[in-house]
Amino acid sequence: MKHHFSTRIAGAKRSAIRELLKLTEQPDIISFGGGLPAPETFPHEEMAEIAAELIRENYKNVLQYGLTEGSKTLRRAVCEWLRPQGIDVTIAELLVTTASQQALDLLCKAFLDPADVVFCGLPTYMGAVHAFTLFQVDKIGVPLEDDGMDLDELEARIKTAKDAGKTLKAVYVIPDFQNPSGITMSLDKRKRLLEIARREDLLIFEDNPYGHLRFAGEPIPSIYSMDDEGRVILLLTFSKTLCAGLRLAVMLAQGDLMDALVRAKQATDLCTSKLTQHIAAQYMLRYGLENHLKEIRPIYREKRDAMIAALERYMPAGVGITWTKPEGGLFVWMRLPEGIDATDMLEDAIEHKVAYVPGASSYVDGDGQNTLRLAFSLVTPEIIDKGIRRLAEVVRTTIEAKQVAAGAR
Amino acid sequence: MKHHFSTRIAGAKRSAIRELLKLTEQPDIISFGGGLPAPETFPHEEMAEIAAELIRENYKNVLQYGLTEGSKTLRRAVCEWLRPQGIDVTIAELLVTTASQQALDLLCKAFLDPADVVFCGLPTYMGAVHAFTLFQVDKIGVPLEDDGMDLDELEARIKTAKDAGKTLKAVYVIPDFQNPSGITMSLDKRKRLLEIARREDLLIFEDNPYGHLRFAGEPIPSIYSMDDEGRVILLLTFSKTLCAGLRLAVMLAQGDLMDALVRAKQATDLCTSKLTQHIAAQYMLRYGLENHLKEIRPIYREKRDAMIAALERYMPAGVGITWTKPEGGLFVWMRLPEGIDATDMLEDAIEHKVAYVPGASSYVDGDGQNTLRLAFSLVTPEIIDKGIRRLAEVVRTTIEAKQVAAGAR
Numbered sequence: 001m002k003h004h005f006s007t008r009i010a011g012a013k014r015s016a017i018r019e020l021l022k023l024t025e026q027p028d029i030i031s032f033g034g035g036l037p038a039p040e041t042f043p044h045e046e047m048a049e050i051a052a053e054l055i056r057e058n059y060k061n062v063l064q065y066g067l068t069e070g071s072k073t074l075r076r077a078v079c080e081w082l083r084p085q086g087i088d089v090t091i092a093e094l095l096v097t098t099a100s101q102q103a104l105d106l107l108c109k110a111f112l113d114p115a116d117v118v119f120c121g122l123p124t125y126m127g128a129v130h131a132f133t134l135f136q137v138d139k140i141g142v143p144l145e146d147d148g149m150d151l152d153e154l155e156a157r158i159k160t161a162k163d164a165g166k167t168l169k170a171v172y173v174i175p176d177f178q179n180p181s182g183i184t185m186s187l188d189k190r191k192r193l194l195e196i197a198r199r200e201d202l203l204i205f206e207d208n209p210y211g212h213l214r215f216a217g218e219p220i221p222s223i224y225s226m227d228d229e230g231r232v233i234l235l236l237t238f239s240k241t242l243c244a245g246l247r248l249a250v251m252l253a254q255g256d257l258m259d260a261l262v263r264a265k266q267a268t269d270l271c272t273s274k275l276t277q278h279i280a281a282q283y284m285l286r287y288g289l290e291n292h293l294k295e296i297r298p299i300y301r302e303k304r305d306a307m308i309a310a311l312e313r314y315m316p317a318g319v320g321i322t323w324t325k326p327e328g329g330l331f332v333w334m335r336l337p338e339g340i341d342a343t344d345m346l347e348d349a350i351e352h353k354v355a356y357v358p359g360a361s362s363y364v365d366g367d368g369q370n371t372l373r374l375a376f377s378l379v380t381p382e383i384i385d386k387g388i389r390r391l392a393e394v395v396r397t398t399i400e401a402k403q404v405a406a407g408a409r
Numbered sequence: 410m411k412h413h414f415s416t417r418i419a420g421a422k423r424s425a426i427r428e429l430l431k432l433t434e435q436p437d438i439i440s441f442g443g444g445l446p447a448p449e450t451f452p453h454e455e456m457a458e459i460a461a462e463l464i465r466e467n468y469k470n471v472l473q474y475g476l477t478e479g480s481k482t483l484r485r486a487v488c489e490w491l492r493p494q495g496i497d498v499t500i501a502e503l504l505v506t507t508a509s510q511q512a513l514d515l516l517c518k519a520f521l522d523p524a525d526v527v528f529c530g531l532p533t534y535m536g537a538v539h540a541f542t543l544f545q546v547d548k549i550g551v552p553l554e555d556d557g558m559d560l561d562e563l564e565a566r567i568k569t570a571k572d573a574g575k576t577l578k579a580v581y582v583i584p585d586f587q588n589p590s591g592i593t594m595s596l597d598k599r600k601r602l603l604e605i606a607r608r609e610d611l612l613i614f615e616d617n618p619y620g621h622l623r624f625a626g627e628p629i630p631s632i633y634s635m636d637d638e639g640r641v642i643l644l645l646t647f648s649k650t651l652c653a654g655l656r657l658a659v660m661l662a663q664g665d666l667m668d669a670l671v672r673a674k675q676a677t678d679l680c681t682s683k684l685t686q687h688i689a690a691q692y693m694l695r696y697g698l699e700n701h702l703k704e705i706r707p708i709y710r711e712k713r714d715a716m717i718a719a720l721e722r723y724m725p726a727g728v729g730i731t732w733t734k735p736e737g738g739l740f741v742w743m744r745l746p747e748g749i750d751a752t753d754m755l756e757d758a759i760e761h762k763v764a765y766v767p768g769a770s771s772y773v774d775g776d777g778q779n780t781l782r783l784a785f786s787l788v789t790p791e792i793i794d795k796g797i798r799r800l801a802e803v804v805r806t807t808i809e810a811k812q813v814a815a816g817a818r
Binding site: 001002004005006007008009012013014034036037039042044045047048049051052053055056059060062063064065066098099101102105108109110111112113116127130131133134169203230231239243244245246247255256257259260262263264266267268269270271272273274275276 | 410411413414415416417418421422423443445446448451453454456457458460461462464465468469471472473474475507508510511514517518519520521522525536539540542543578612639640648652653654655656664665666668669671672673675676677678679680681682683684685
């Protein structure tokens with residue numbers, strides 16, 4: 001039946017990260033793979049009470065169809081929460097989505113024709129790569145520096161793409177604690193990116209799932225808050241701040257762009273679950289999302305610290321292994337010596353009962369074989385220590401085997 | 410910013426039915442518009458208890474990310490439920506979707522390139538029309554008869570499309586109590602449709618949201634159950650059998666087709682909410698969906714009876730107004746005299762505090778101006794009576810005004 005496939009699906013592969021999630025079902029594997037939020041941060045007692053009350057007393061509403069734009073109660077609560085953060089919007093600028101992956105899908109639907117160009121980081125979030133690939137978008141990678149995307153390189157690649165007659169549409173960035181690298185874009189670069197977008201008439205897709213999980217350093221304003229032309233679309237999500245199982249996110253956009261996104265969502269899933277929307281809204285109204293975030297940030301900081309400490313303790317020194325030290329989010333990004341293939345190494349790692357995400361699938365240019373992503377979010381500091389010790393052993397063995405093979409040649 | 414729109418979104422309109430849902434928020438309007446399930450059928454006490462228990466005791470699981478294919482517990486429960494209905498499948502043939510609209514979106518993504526042909530009823534479900542339109546599919550309408558799609562016409566239109574060099578991909582049908590017409594496809598036609606699909610190498614998208622809400626007559630086997638080649642994809646949903654607010658459905662497909670759908674879903678929303686999946690699964694395991702359906706079918710029958718009785722009582726006789734009498738589902742389909750435009754009439758109806766869905770948006774050939782859909786599902790028999798009386802008054806006035814205008818010419 002493969003001859004019935006669309007052109008777009010024939011070019012789309014299964015997601016390595018989703019297949020990996022299946023492995024984490026084996027209880028003896030320590031997984032640094034999926035970017036899963038820490039379950040101990042889920043306010044489950046409060047949510048259980050809210051869910052039961054909503055379903056019992058408000059079932060005619062929360063178990064019914066809802067507005068495509070999303071529940072007004074939730075959108076109002078999000079507006080109230082965003083205002084002190086310098087994002088002063090009305091509910092008309094907010095669209096509730098069935099988590100951020102849907103927001104990426106809607107961006108593709110609304111704005112991207114096949115062969116349209118989107119610039120993205122090297123590396124970048126692989127879920128975005130999957131969405132762009134499914135819509136046959138031309139993904140042009142731009143290297144990352146320690147303070148975010150290399151904007152000189154972005155300008156160079158814009159010029160090359162324009163010279164080649166391509167249709168340039170957008171820049172996709174994850175400014176805070178980027179997935180997978182953990183890198184944060186500086187304020188200067190955010191401003192300059194916005195200027196470039198203005199000059200070149202590009203949209204900016206600002207994906208910020210982790211910004212509210214900052215546990216060190218100072219918050220940096222979102223690009224959305226600095227945009228006075230309505231060319232930035234901001235993606236926020238409840239998946240990391242509240243829990244992933246609600247499949248709930250919001251995207252911010254203005255005017256025509258919002259109108260296009262709403263039309264795309266109507267055809268995509270009519271509306272997001274009112275039940276999950278109202279659970280989140282009531283949690284925000286009763287307990288305050290900011291209070292909750294204050295409680296959970298130290299949990300993630302402790303895990304990051306445990307991972308950094310374990311990496312320093314166990315990883316072979318002097319062979320050129322490096323890793324990032326993010327100020328928030330869920331991920332440490334690791335670079336192995338050139339010539340080591342993290343995808344090949346994964347099989348050994350799984351035999352040693354530890355898992356991670358190979359970096360290659362986060363590179364749209366086919367690079368990154370020697371990189372990998374370590375999520376410190378799911379497991380306890382003690383397990384992190386144990387898992388990194390296992391991983392270090394696998395890395396050491398892999399490097400030694402490589403050296404032996406090189407010597408034998 | 411409209412110049413940033415994709416070609417596909419530039420051609421997609423806002424859904425009239427979704428905009429209509431907003432009107433139903435006004436409490437004094439009697440709405441026969443949206444196909445909303447009856448809230449008194451939602452087993453809210455049971456669901457409240459289940460939700461609280463799941464979140465409290467199983468939060469590490471139900472509030473976390475899940476498998477793209479869907480929770481195994483839910484898929485197993487669905488398999489058990491389907492077996493006595495003559496659909497004997499394993500969980501590998503089941504994909505959980507974020508309600509049926511997403512299933513339509515995934516069908517488009519996986520199988521339909523721009524300009525590919527899908528045959529559908531005249532009229533057909535407008536949500537499917539929206540999905541196909543967004544993916545720039547060539548929708549070819551085929552008239553409906555009292556026992557379903559006119560298959561002679563289908564064969565004629567297949568020939569015409571082939572002669573025109575088009576790429577024929579699929580037939581989209583809603584065999585039970587079709588939306589919007591309420592018409593059920595006979596067993597003979599189901600068999601013949603499958604033969605035509607085999608001969609012409611077409612897929613069949615069998616959308617069955619209402620089949621389990623049969624309150625009169627005998628069930629007819631699904632086309633999926635008669636297919637031994639794996640060319641039928643069956644869409645089922647919990648939106649009408651349990652409640653709409655969970656945004657939960659399942660689609661059945663085999664082999665390569667299922668593989669393509671899973672890949673499409675990964676890029677679309679990663680996974681459906683585990684919380685909503687487990688609520689449905691636990692409800693099925695503890696109470697039995699079939700027991701629930703036995704309880705709710707009479708509720709819908711009573712409402713249909715009330716609507717049919719009110720139509721007979723109030724609608725002007727002898728002017729050529731007709732309506733269907735469905736054996737299940739949510740909808741009565743009404744045909745006004747030629748020359749009456751149900752879209753124009755809606756404004757008057759809303760002034761008279763009654764709403765419906767004009768039929769034109771369910772016709773992909775631009776026809777159907779004199780048709781409209783009446784959902785009897787949401788309101789009580791008493792309100793149905795009151796609403797149809799209002800509507801009859803609007804219809805009478807509209808016809809009389811038309812006659813006066815014709816006389817004056």
